[in-house]
Amino acid sequence: MTVSCSKCKKPAITYIRYNGTHLCHDHFIQYFEKRVKKDIKKQGKTQSNIKIGIAVSGGKDSITVLHIMNNIFSKRANVKLHAITVDEGIKGYRDKSILPAEKICKKLGITHHIVSFKDEIGITMDEIVSKNDELGACTYCGVFRRFCLNTKSKKLGIDKLVTGHNLDDMAQSILMNFTNGDIKKLARLGPHTKIQPGLVLRMMPFRTIPEKEIALYAIINNLEFHDAECPYASQALRGSFRDIVDDLEFKNPGTRYSILNSYDGIKDLLLDKFPPANLNKCPKCGEPTSQKLCKTCILKKRIL
Ligand code: SF4
Numbered sequence: 001m002t003v004s005c006s007k008c009k010k011p012a013i014t015y016i017r018y019n020g021t022h023l024c025h026d027h028f029i030q031y032f033e034k035r036v037k038k039d040i041k042k043q044g045k046t047q048s049n050i051k052i053g054i055a056v057s058g059g060k061d062s063i064t065v066l067h068i069m070n071n072i073f074s075k076r077a078n079v080k081l082h083a084i085t086v087d088e089g090i091k092g093y094r095d096k097s098i099l100p101a102e103k104i105c106k107k108l109g110i111t112h113h114i115v116s117f118k119d120e121i122g123i124t125m126d127e128i129v130s131k132n133d134e135l136g137a138c139t140y141c142g143v144f145r146r147f148c149l150n151t152k153s154k155k156l157g158i159d160k161l162v163t164g165h166n167l168d169d170m171a172q173s174i175l176m177n178f179t180n181g182d183i184k185k186l187a188r189l190g191p192h193t194k195i196q197p198g199l200v201l202r203m204m205p206f207r208t209i210p211e212k213e214i215a216l217y218a219i220i221n222n223l224e225f226h227d228a229e230c231p232y233a234s235q236a237l238r239g240s241f242r243d244i245v246d247d248l249e250f251k252n253p254g255t256r257y258s259i260l261n262s263y264d265g266i267k268d269l270l271l272d273k274f275p276p277a278n279l280n281k282c283p284k285c286g287e288p289t290s291q292k293l294c295k296t297c298i299l300k301k302r303i304l
């Protein structure tokens, strides 16, 4: 039996479990885009003469965020979009995901910049993993990726850097930092409304959108993306938190959003208690750091 859309009589293409609505193709798109636009507004004014960078890995979240940012901003004469892909050097994974990123940028006429670990850091992720360092692949990958995105964004004069982080990512990060006792990091989770000198403001248009809804939106818009998991993902602690959040959401629909909402409710208190440290310039690379040497230079010293 075909189920009808809760808003019109057309056949529903999806059921939104956490609010009990069935939605047809058009109403799903409307529901999706309305929340994204609302969140973009909430995350600060997009003034004219602005350069927006979009971090595009080639996976569904980043390809979809690029598509939607292009829909919203490409007609505004004073907004310039740039796509930035970080090539970590993971054979059989990142080389494949760069292809759909290149393709969509070409189609939309968006300048695409590729920054590689090999060029910027001097080593690929595959080479790092072969050294079997006890810190694990993702520690290196996360720090080096942030370095690449920050330095490239500054070189390009980017005012805001958009990432495709979704509601599932947010709920996992909040729980993970909380469980690890990393309250300072928890206080600094993006998006940011203010940023310290030397860093680039982050914007997360999908922070309230569940991963599955992004996948559906990408499919119905015929977006091509790379759908595979990084071969080193099993080394990430995040996997355990993904399972926990999925299980909680299954048993109690809406949990992911409640986690995010609770976080938003205490974020200002956290920032009052843990104000951002004054940053120095790393003497080696010039990037901002609260310590003597920045994390990138510390990890480089350890692995190179
Ligand atoms: S799973 Fe780890 S190694 Fe793979 S891309 Fe993500 S952070 Fe990098």
Ligand SMILES: [Zn+2]
Binding pocket: 005, 006, 007, 008, 009, 010, 023, 024, 025, 026, 027
């Ligand atoms: Zn409908």
Ligand SMILES: [Zn+2]
Binding pocket: 282, 283, 284, 285, 286, 287, 293, 294, 295, 296, 297, 298
């Ligand atoms: Zn440094």
